Amino acid sequence: MGIQQQLKITLFSTFLLLSVVYGQTIYGPMNSQVFSPMYSAEWQTINELDGALKLQVSLTIQALPYDTWSDQNQDGVWLGIGFGSQVMVGSDIVMCEFKFSGTAAADKFICSDRKASAYSIPPKDTTENVVYVNTQKNFDPVTKTCTLIATFKRNLYTDDQNDQDFKLRDGDTVDALWAWGYIQSNNPQGHGSSDLKRDGFRMRLFSISEATMFGMSCLFSIIAMFAAMILI
Numbered sequence: 001m002g003i004q005q006q007l008k009i010t011l012f013s014t015f016l017l018l019s020v021v022y023g024q025t026i027y028g029p030m031n032s033q034v035f036s037p038m039y040s041a042e043w044q045t046i047n048e049l050d051g052a053l054k055l056q057v058s059l060t061i062q063a064l065p066y067d068t069w070s071d072q073n074q075d076g077v078w079l080g081i082g083f084g085s086q087v088m089v090g091s092d093i094v095m096c097e098f099k100f101s102g103t104a105a106a107d108k109f110i111c112s113d114r115k116a117s118a119y120s121i122p123p124k125d126t127t128e129n130v131v132y133v134n135t136q137k138n139f140d141p142v143t144k145t146c147t148l149i150a151t152f153k154r155n156l157y158t159d160d161q162n163d164q165d166f167k168l169r170d171g172d173t174v175d176a177l178w179a180w181g182y183i184q185s186n187n188p189q190g191h192g193s194s195d196l197k198r199d200g201f202r203m204r205l206f207s208i209s210e211a212t213m214f215g216m217s218c219l220f221s222i223i224a225m226f227a228a229m230i231l232i
Contacts, residue, residue, distance in 0.1 A: 044205075059079040079148075095188075112125075133152050156169060174202070181197060
């Protein structure tokens with residue numbers, strides 16, 4: 001195979017690689033925090049190439065007893081995270097509710113966009129800005145405990161003037177809060193005052209722009225080195 005033909009193959013392969021990078025979702029660096037022995041979160045900025053950067057968050061609760069839950073889709077758990085404040089009042093909150101029916105395959109999280117104006121279960125926004133929800137779950141029939149993971153996406157900047165969603169920016173570090181509680185007889189229960197069920201924290205969003213530019217710089221350096229080796 002001649003040098004020119006090898007170079008053409010290399011350039012074509014590079015084009016295909018760049019098409020994959022730019023044609024699919026680009027994920028920024030992951031950040032995470034363990035809030036309590038049972039509750040934790042992971043988050044990252046993503047670019048789905050639709051014109052708006054998104055925040056993707058996974059909320060995990062583990063070793064959660066479910067032996068007292070009815071199988072009538074009335075009992076379960078809610079998981080929450082809020083942006084813009086380390087206290088509840090004024091926070092832009094996403095609340096994910098899981099209700100147990102006894103059939104694991106049928107149960108899933110429902111996540112909703114909310115605004116807290118008092119120390120109570122926050123009402124839903126008039127505009128829903130959660131654009132994706134995924135559920136992962138594992139029920140242990142021996143210990144009667146479960147692990148549940150709610151993953152959701154929302155735009156960093158929702159442009160929701162009526163509901164006053166907190167405006168997140170790529171690379172920001174913001175005040176945030178977390179909380180969780182039970183659902184009993186179809187009613188979400190308060191988290192109470194325990195530090196194991198609610199608290200504030202500082203939430204850092206690693207910059208996807210810097211990560212993407214660094215990754216592409218490394219990619220182009222590798223391509224240049226490979227092309228130079230072929231031409232020698």
